[in-house]
Amino acid sequence: MDTLRIDGRVVLVTGAAAGIGHEIARACAAEGAVVHLADVADTVHEAAAGMTGLRAAVAHVCDVTDPEAVRRLVDDVIAASGRLDVAYLNAGVNGVPSPLQPGGAIDDLPFADWRRVLDVNLDGLFHCLQRCAGVMKAQRSGSIVVTASTAGLRAEPRVSYPYVVSKAAVLGLVRQAALELARFGVRVNALAPGPVVTGIGGPGPRPAAAVAAWEDSVPMRRWGTPADLTGLALLLASDASGWMTGGTYVADGGATALTQVLSDTLPGPDEG
Ligand SMILES: NC(=O)c1ccc[n+]([C@@H]2O[C@H](COP(=O)([O-])OP(=O)(O)OC[C@H]3O[C@@H](n4cnc5c(N)ncnc54)[C@H](O)[C@@H]3O)[C@@H](O)[C@H]2O)c1
Numbered sequence: 001m002d003t004l005r006i007d008g009r010v011v012l013v014t015g016a017a018a019g020i021g022h023e024i025a026r027a028c029a030a031e032g033a034v035v036h037l038a039d040v041a042d043t044v045h046e047a048a049a050g051m052t053g054l055r056a057a058v059a060h061v062c063d064v065t066d067p068e069a070v071r072r073l074v075d076d077v078i079a080a081s082g083r084l085d086v087a088y089l090n091a092g093v094n095g096v097p098s099p100l101q102p103g104g105a106i107d108d109l110p111f112a113d114w115r116r117v118l119d120v121n122l123d124g125l126f127h128c129l130q131r132c133a134g135v136m137k138a139q140r141s142g143s144i145v146v147t148a149s150t151a152g153l154r155a156e157p158r159v160s161y162p163y164v165v166s167k168a169a170v171l172g173l174v175r176q177a178a179l180e181l182a183r184f185g186v187r188v189n190a191l192a193p194g195p196v197v198t199g200i201g202g203p204g205p206r207p208a209a210a211v212a213a214w215e216d217s218v219p220m221r222r223w224g225t226p227a228d229l230t231g232l233a234l235l236l237a238s239d240a241s242g243w244m245t246g247g248t249y250v251a252d253g254g255a256t257a258l259t260q261v262l263s264d265t266l267p268g269p270d271e272g
Pocket residue numbers: 014015016017018019020021038039040041062063064065090091092093120124147148149150192193194195196197198199200201202
């Protein structure tokens with residue numbers, strides 16, 4: 001299907017050194033796009049180097065919480081490639097205890113933890129969206145895809161307050177920007193993954209019982225992988241989704257179709 005093709009398109013991916021962003025960048029490069037990978041981690045250089053041979057892949061070290069650095073990033077993309085067709089705004093963090101863990105309950109949570117996550121997941125997204133939207137508005141075309149989360153679609157006691165709140169807020173930002181930018185031919189959508197094996201989401205050092213409980217909360221009975229998201233990511237980038245804007249598209253093995261998970265996860269009144 002020709003409308004699914006993105007070869008020759010100029011794509012920017014933030015948070016591209018690892019995990020979901022890295023896999024989306026790799027998939028875009030494999031489809032023949034010119035890919036710009038941005039990340040706060042300088043391993044982004046190795047990530048981009050691993051993609052050469054497919055097409056141009058350019059690395060940029062950029063902290064999305066720094067508006068000036070984001071301005072330079074987008075200027076550098078335009079200087080190198082002349083335009084920006086697709087922006088995957090994907091950089092994100094968590095690393096804060098959930099309400100079920102010490103230091104994560106609402107009356108315990110340090111404000112610094114709250115701010116650190118919102119700085120990246122919401123303010124960082126704002127800086128990137130602002131710059132990318134400006135370029136795409138002037139160009140009268142473009143697709144912006146934001147990595148949200150199923151944790152932003154419902155309360156999730158196994159995930160920290162600032163993460164859940166940042167990902168819920170992201171959806172409002174996506175809808176509001178989609179509304180404003182529609183008349184300029186710029187689309188803005190959210191991709192909302194369920195639990196995916198990465199630095200943020202993976203089984204990692206969690207106890208085996210917690211890993212299994214996450215698996216049980218996914219009707220397809222497995223964690224997702226970054227590769228599970230690339231089909232949807234490519235669709236949202238391409239002309240095949242040309243009439244889709246302001247939407248939130250879930251890839252979660254059926255997890256949000258299941259509501260019983262909350263009562264199974266929360267401790268009862270006598271359990272502290
Ligand atoms: N893994 C999951 O279960 C899951 C589920 C839903 C949504 N998400 C979202 O997917 C996105 C990607 O996360 P991931 O799971 O691939 O985790 P990850 O930790 O593997 O990748 C996140 C990347 O973002 C980069 N990053 C962090 N702070 C940054 C900053 N200030 N500036 C630039 N880059 C920064 C990191 O260096 C890292 O390379 C995030 O927005 C995350 O919230 C993840």
